[in-house]
Amino acid sequence: MHLPRYLAMLVDTERALADAYVAMSAGHRADADVTFTCASFARQATAHAAELAATVEDRYPSTGDGPDRLRPAPFTTTRTGAVGLLRDLAELHQLAVFAETTWELVEQVGYGLRDRELIAIASRRSTGLGVQVAWMRTRMKAEAAQALLVAT
Amino acid sequence: MVLEDRISDIWGARNPFASGGVWPDRVDQFLVDGVEESDVETWVRGACLLCSNGCGLEVAVSGGRMVGVRGRAEDRINHGRLGPKGLYGWQGEQSGRLTTPLIRRGGELVETDWETAMGAIVERSAALLAERGPLSHGFYTSGQLMIEEYYTLAVIGKAGIGTPHMDGNTRLCTATASAAFQESFGTDGQPSSYTDIDSCDALFLFGHNVAETQTVLWARMLDRLDGPEPPRLVCVDPRRTNVAERASVHLPIRNGTNLALMNAMVHELIATDAIDHDYVAEHTAGLEDLERLTAEATPEWAAEICGVPAADIRRAVEIFATSDRVVSTCSMGFYQSHQATAASCQVNNLHLLRGMLGRPGAGILQMNGQPSAENNREAGCGAALPGFRNWNNPEHVAELAELWNVDPIVIPHWTPPTNANQIFRYAEQGSIGFLWIAGTNPAVSMPELARIRSILGGEQCFVVVSDGYLTETAQLADVVLPAALWAEKTGTYTNVDRTVHLQEKAVDPPGQARSDLDIWVDYARRLDLRDKDGRPLPPWDTPEAAFEGWKACSAGRPCDYSGLTYAQLHEIGGIQWPVTTDTPEGTERLYVDGVFATTAEYCETWGHDLTTGSPVAEADFRAARFEGRAILKTAPYEPAFETPDEEYPLRLTTGRTVYHFHTRTKTSRTVQLNDAAPEVWVELSQPDAFRLGISEGDLVRVSSRRGHIDAPARISHVRDGVVFAPWHYGSQAVTAANELTLSAWDPVSKQPEFKVAAVNVRRLRAGEGPAPAPTITASAPVTPLVRVTGRER
Numbered sequence: 001m002h003l004p005r006y007l008a009m010l011v012d013t014e015r016a017l018a019d020a021y022v023a024m025s026a027g028h029r030a031d032a033d034v035t036f037t038c039a040s041f042a043r044q045a046t047a048h049a050a051e052l053a054a055t056v057e058d059r060y061p062s063t064g065d066g067p068d069r070l071r072p073a074p075f076t077t078t079r080t081g082a083v084g085l086l087r088d089l090a091e092l093h094q095l096a097v098f099a100e101t102t103w104e105l106v107e108q109v110g111y112g113l114r115d116r117e118l119i120a121i122a123s124r125r126s127t128g129l130g131v132q133v134a135w136m137r138t139r140m141k142a143e144a145a146q147a148l149l150v151a152t
Numbered sequence: 153m154v155l156e157d158r159i160s161d162i163w164g165a166r167n168p169f170a171s172g173g174v175w176p177d178r179v180d181q182f183l184v185d186g187v188e189e190s191d192v193e194t195w196v197r198g199a200c201l202l203c204s205n206g207c208g209l210e211v212a213v214s215g216g217r218m219v220g221v222r223g224r225a226e227d228r229i230n231h232g233r234l235g236p237k238g239l240y241g242w243q244g245e246q247s248g249r250l251t252t253p254l255i256r257r258g259g260e261l262v263e264t265d266w267e268t269a270m271g272a273i274v275e276r277s278a279a280l281l282a283e284r285g286p287l288s289h290g291f292y293t294s295g296q297l298m299i300e301e302y303y304t305l306a307v308i309g310k311a312g313i314g315t316p317h318m319d320g321n322t323r324l325c326t327a328t329a330s331a332a333f334q335e336s337f338g339t340d341g342q343p344s345s346y347t348d349i350d351s352c353d354a355l356f357l358f359g360h361n362v363a364e365t366q367t368v369l370w371a372r373m374l375d376r377l378d379g380p381e382p383p384r385l386v387c388v389d390p391r392r393t394n395v396a397e398r399a400s401v402h403l404p405i406r407n408g409t410n411l412a413l414m415n416a417m418v419h420e421l422i423a424t425d426a427i428d429h430d431y432v433a434e435h436t437a438g439l440e441d442l443e444r445l446t447a448e449a450t451p452e453w454a455a456e457i458c459g460v461p462a463a464d465i466r467r468a469v470e471i472f473a474t475s476d477r478v479v480s481t482c483s484m485g486f487y488q489s490h491q492a493t494a495a496s497c498q499v500n501n502l503h504l505l506r507g508m509l510g511r512p513g514a515g516i517l518q519m520n521g522q523p524s525a526e527n528n529r530e531a532g533c534g535a536a537l538p539g540f541r542n543w544n545n546p547e548h549v550a551e552l553a554e555l556w557n558v559d560p561i562v563i564p565h566w567t568p569p570t571n572a573n574q575i576f577r578y579a580e581q582g583s584i585g586f587l588w589i590a591g592t593n594p595a596v597s598m599p600e601l602a603r604i605r606s607i608l609g610g611e612q613c614f615v616v617v618s619d620g621y622l623t624e625t626a627q628l629a630d631v632v633l634p635a636a637l638w639a640e641k642t643g644t645y646t647n648v649d650r651t652v653h654l655q656e657k658a659v660d661p662p663g664q665a666r667s668d669l670d671i672w673v674d675y676a677r678r679l680d681l682r683d684k685d686g687r688p689l690p691p692w693d694t695p696e697a698a699f700e701g702w703k704a705c706s707a708g709r710p711c712d713y714s715g716l717t718y719a720q721l722h723e724i725g726g727i728q729w730p731v732t733t734d735t736p737e738g739t740e741r742l743y744v745d746g747v748f749a750t751t752a753e754y755c756e757t758w759g760h761d762l763t764t765g766s767p768v769a770e771a772d773f774r775a776a777r778f779e780g781r782a783i784l785k786t787a788p789y790e791p792a793f794e795t796p797d798e799e800y801p802l803r804l805t806t807g808r809t810v811y812h813f814h815t816r817t818k819t820s821r822t823v824q825l826n827d828a829a830p831e832v833w834v835e836l837s838q839p840d841a842f843r844l845g846i847s848e849g850d851l852v853r854v855s856s857r858r859g860h861i862d863a864p865a866r867i868s869h870v871r872d873g874v875v876f877a878p879w880h881y882g883s884q885a886v887t888a889a890n891e892l893t894l895s896a897w898d899p900v901s902k903q904p905e906f907k908v909a910a911v912n913v914r915r916l917r918a919g920e921g922p923a924p925a926p927t928i929t930a931s932a933p934v935t936p937l938v939r940v941t942g943r944e945r
């Protein structure tokens with residue numbers, strides 16, 4: 001069964017996402033909504049990584065590492081200026097969508113396993129990530145015209 | 153006719169009345185010393201413009217000057233009464249005014265003429281438009297102008313220039329009221345009426361110190377409280393306000409925990425099965441989600457977070473559940489906080505769950521702060537499209553394009569409208585290179601003032617200010633234009649409960665000052681803004697013609713003015729919109745049939761996720777098929793953006809005092825009002841003061857991560873762990889509470905957080921007597937003052 005390794009990768013992804021939110025929050029302080037929203041998302045990602053890690057350790061211990069080629073690259077530095085914010089949001093969006101999709105798959109697999117606990121965690125998390133992804137799209141749309149047309 | 157001191161007797165004599173009765177008249181009048189009634193040449197009709205209450209009045213004129221005011225007995229809002237600001241505040245227009253335009257030369261503002269000033273403005277504006285387009289322009293306006301002016305600027309900005317960067321300081325006072333209405337009912341618009349207070353049997357005031365912010369409304373409530381069958385009163389406020397002193401239940405919750413309380417109240421209402429199942433089934437959607445989101449929010453859970461006994465929360469809910477006619481009001485305590493929209497929606501939800509809406513005595517009053525905030529919202533001078541139109545609905549945009557005779561693509565609907573916080577951010581970055589600020593003073597009223605000053609004073613953005621005074625903001629501008637103020641021009645404005653008043657011009661403005669309408673029409677003509685057929689935009693240049701333009705724009709929308717005329721407003725005084733051929737006398741209540749504005753064709757928004765502010769997709773809105781049902785929405789509680797820690801262990805909250813309006817431009821120039829509250833103070837609880845070694849009147853320094861203020865301490869009944877600072881006091885010294893506040897806002901309404909910031913307080917030195925704070929309001933001292941200063945009457 002490949003699921004344990006896949007779940008290990010998802011734990012890593014959540015941690016990477018939490019780190020990315022922390023970096024966003026710290027790197028865009030002049031955009032207060034980005035700072036506070038990303039701080040809140042970081043708390044959620046950290047909590048979910050921990051929750052999933054506990055379940056994985058308990059129920060689906062992994063012998064090897066997760067699929068390396070899917071493991072997300074770390075996102076720890078941020079760019080400056082309006083275009084920088086837009087690019088950072090786009091990168092973050094990519095990572096969050098990856099996490100969201102992976103959780104959706106895990107939910108589906110949970111049904112295959114008839115594992116109600118896994119289904120519940122996955123369903124909650126993919127909904128939560130959907131909200132975060134929607135926020136990023138909104139924030140990018142709010143910024144795009146200004147950044148690309150008039151930013152100095 | 154009552155002639156008395158409205159400083160020491162803020163609410164005036166009581167005229168108690170029973171439930172269902174008519175509030176008795178009591179006409180208040182003030183004439184300046186030496187003027188008798190017989191000296192008054194004319195009484196000019198209008199309404200007070202010093203808070204959102206909108207009390208009908210007449211201005212006494214003699215020798216071309218204002219010499220007094222008296223309330224209009226026949227006006228539905230005040231029945232003749234006027235509060236301290238209404239009686240005295242107009243005098244502030246008679247000194248310290250700007251009388252000529254100013255322009256910055258060699259770093260200094262110097263006097264100039266209109267031609268030079270407007271020439272400089274238009275040169276910069278036209279150059280930027282040519283070079284960088286409409287997104288280089290921002291307009292930040294007020295809650296104190298008139299419909300005619302707001303709508304004129306809306307047309308200039310949205311049809312002429314085509315910029316999404318328009319907002320008002322209404323973002324700071326009333327954006328949440330608007331957002332909560334849109335989320336719950338599909339569109340903005342106050343559902344209820346002041347007359348509901350006359351027959352309610354319970355009154356809930358959520359974060360609304362009405363005794364100080366709308367004194368005449370409180371007089372109405374007091375007359376019910378002192379009459380037969382008084383309503384039960386519940387007050388949610390961390391301070392012991394005059395409202396709290398009269399309350400059956402006072403919930404002095406920690407500032408920043410409103411949503412925890414509200415989720416618990418809704419939880420308890422559902423848990424005790426106190427909901428009106430028929431009304432909910434027929435007229436609402438979303439009960440399941442609401443139940444799920446509040447399932448764990450028990451009164452015990454909230455009691456822990458809010459710092460009030462669970463039994464008191466239960467008692468408040470029981471009052472709500474056992475009353476037949478509840479009126480709730482909601483104001484800045486809820487609006488200026490991190491989960492403002494969700495908490496205010498929960499107030500709407502309490503009423504929806506109990507079917508407490510649309511009938512006499514059962515209603516919601518989501519308050520406004522400023523006098524004409526309502527009009528900025530409806531006329532589209534801020535972030536919304538005019539007439540509560542949905543910027544995401546192509547049909548609505550097409551309607552406006554046809555009305556204005558412009559290409560729809562000019563109207564900025566292709567990007568979300570920009571809120572004030574973001575406008576200032578773009579100005580900081582210089583992508584907005586031209587910012588016009590009218591009738592407001594962000595250098596005192598916005599959060600984190602050090603940042604605002606550097607934005608306004610920097611080279612990256614050209615700043616125009618039109619105002620009556622050389623405010624802290626005007627001092628930082630590149631061009632300053634002298635504007636006519638209240639009663640120096642004719643126009644209409646609308647109060648909290650949709651009551652429209654006409655203010656007629658009573659006197660000429662001082663010096664070369666001109667009305668904002670004249671200034672903006674001049675700007676439009678010089679920019680040569682035109683419609684598709686080459687006709688000038690806007691096509692009008694007088695207030696009445698602008699009003700006709702607005703009537704056409706509002707027709708068919710919730711805020712329908714199409715049946716109103718200046719003549720009717722002159723005769724009757726206040727009239728409530730919508731006013732149409734079907735409802736020529738106005739409309740007392742909205743949603744009397746329980747049918748709300750949640751159809752896709754009519755609504756103002758598809759709604760938002762209340763946690764993050766992300767918009768609901770049109771497809772999802774349509775799929776939900778609300779079709780006239782109200783929407784029950786909330787979010788899980790989260791702690792405030794900044795909470796106390798070791799370094800900054802106290803919770804700051806900011807607020808108002810009864811004697812001042814906003815940044816005191818008028819009220820500090822009014823002797824009676826200024827003497828009553830001349831300087832800043834901060835309030836501490838007795839235990840906190842004792843712990844910090846602070847006595848009444850000691851000079852203290854309050855510091856946050858953003859800055860500090862120095863002020864004398866008042867030991868008041870504020871909650872332990874909370875520091876209160878009035879925010880009115882900008883000056884050369886560091887006294888403005890907003891030096892301390894943080895840049896952060898509610899995700900949906902984008903209203904800034906002014907009610908929680910982590911601070912510390914330390915004693916600097918002994919003071920020279922008690923703090924200069926009023927003693928008969930929420931800032932009353934815990935122990936009677938020993939030294940007489942003249943303020944403790």
Ligand code: SF4
Pocket residue numbers: 200201202203204205206207230233234235236237238239365366367368369
């Ligand atoms: S309550 Fe408001 S509108 Fe009425 S007199 Fe006082 S300040 Fe003016």
